[in-house]
Amino acid sequence: MARIRLFVPLIIFLVLAALLYLGLGRDPRELPSALVDRPVPVFALPALGDDRPLDQTLFRGSPRLLNVWATWCGACRDEHPFLVELARAGVPIVGLDYKDDPAAARRWLADMGNPYQEVIVDREGRLGLDLGVYGAPETYVIDAAGVIRYRHVGVLNAQVWRERIEPVYRQWQTP
Amino acid sequence: MKRPRLVLAAALSALLSWWSPGAAAVEIHDFASAAEQERYRVLIEELRCPQCQNQNLAASDAPIAVDLRTEVLRLLREGKSDTEIIDFLVGRYGDFVLYRPRWQPATYLLWLGPGALLIAAGLTVVLVVRRQRRAPPKAVLDGAARATLTRLLDENDDNSAGDRR
Numbered sequence: 413m414a415r416i417r418l419f420v421p422l423i424i425f426l427v428l429a430a431l432l433y434l435g436l437g438r439d440p441r442e443l444p445s446a447l448v449d450r451p452v453p454v455f456a457l458p459a460l461g462d463d464r465p466l467d468q469t470l471f472r473g474s475p476r477l478l479n480v481w482a483t484w485c486g487a488c489r490d491e492h493p494f495l496v497e498l499a500r501a502g503v504p505i506v507g508l509d510y511k512d513d514p515a516a517a518r519r520w521l522a523d524m525g526n527p528y529q530e531v532i533v534d535r536e537g538r539l540g541l542d543l544g545v546y547g548a549p550e551t552y553v554i555d556a557a558g559v560i561r562y563r564h565v566g567v568l569n570a571q572v573w574r575e576r577i578e579p580v581y582r583q584w585q586t587p
Numbered sequence: 588m589k590r591p592r593l594v595l596a597a598a599l600s601a602l603l604s605w606w607s608p609g610a611a612a613v614e615i616h617d618f619a620s621a622a623e624q625e626r627y628r629v630l631i632e633e634l635r636c637p638q639c640q641n642q643n644l645a646a647s648d649a650p651i652a653v654d655l656r657t658e659v660l661r662l663l664r665e666g667k668s669d670t671e672i673i674d675f676l677v678g679r680y681g682d683f684v685l686y687r688p689r690w691q692p693a694t695y696l697l698w699l700g701p702g703a704l705l706i707a708a709g710l711t712v713v714l715v716v717r718r719q720r721r722a723p724p725k726a727v728l729d730g731a732a733r734a735t736l737t738r739l740l741d742e743n744d745d746n747s748a749g750d751r752r
Contacts, residue, residue, distance in 0.1 A: 511650075541655075541679065543679070544637070544679040544681070545651075546637035546638045546651045547651065
């Protein structure tokens with residue numbers, strides 16, 4: 413018994429060290445999303461191009477990605493080619509043009525290709541605020557019932573897609 | 588309980604605003620009343636900017652902080668209570684936006700941990716001290732051994748005294 417007690421400080425140290433080590437590996441910029449497992453917020457915003465009214469029923473029927481982007485966002489330029497590639501591979505993506513100039517957004521899509529089925533124009537950033545967007549780009553996986561299942565903050569590239577987003581997307585594709 | 592905490596928060600935020608160069612870059616708003624202005628000030632100081640990690644809404648220049656300040660003011664003007672405003676932001680940005688964590692199962696350890704640690708440490712000290720006081724002397728010298736020891740010690744004293752001279 414006395415022998416075991418000798419090791420108590422060492423054990424406490426090892427547990428603490430392990431916890432702190434795990435903490436080091438976590439990205440403090442990654443916020444747990446408050447909206448995961450909640451439906452897409454209610455919205456009524458125009459579509460880019462023809463101003464058709466869009467609302468949350470857009471996300472019904474089949475799972476898709478929601479990509480938050482803007483022309484003022486440098487990282488969005490980096491991820492755009494991969495989005496085009498994904499769209500070509502048949503992944504449905506809806507764009508949210510966040511606090512942006514629609515004319516500039518149209519030019520951007522004309523120049524670099526349009527990976528989006530629809531682009532929601534959110535000039536004021538109201539839907540962005542309801543989604544808890546704090547920086548573009550962000551990408552959400554939304555299931556066939558319009559419920560948010562995953563959120564990725566930052567550039568979507570092949571690695572992020574393969575390791576984090578695709579598994580969730582596939583999971584919700586076959587209910 | 589409430590007052591010292593407020594004083595502390597005020598002192599901290601005063602320190603922070605003196606510190607951070609971004610503190611001056613806040614929009615100009617017209618407030619309906621001094622009370623409204625005060626509530627706004629307290630709220631944006633207690634809410635954390637989601638983008639910039641270690642700044643509150645009041646101190647941050649990030650676009651999202653500007654948006655959220657505007658949002659807080661909009662909700663204030665709609666007559667929402669402080670709790671409703673905080674719930675609104677937590678519902679969108681999560682518990683992360685709170686600089687003062689809520690009292691909920693996930694934060695029990697956070698709130699109680701330091702106190703529990705302090706109590707545990709205090710108890711340990713008390714126990715150790717008591718045990719040492721109560722413990723019998725490790726070895727008891729009999730009369731002869733004690734006499735020898737005293738003699739040796741005295742000799743040693745004499746020697747060292749002699750050395751010094």
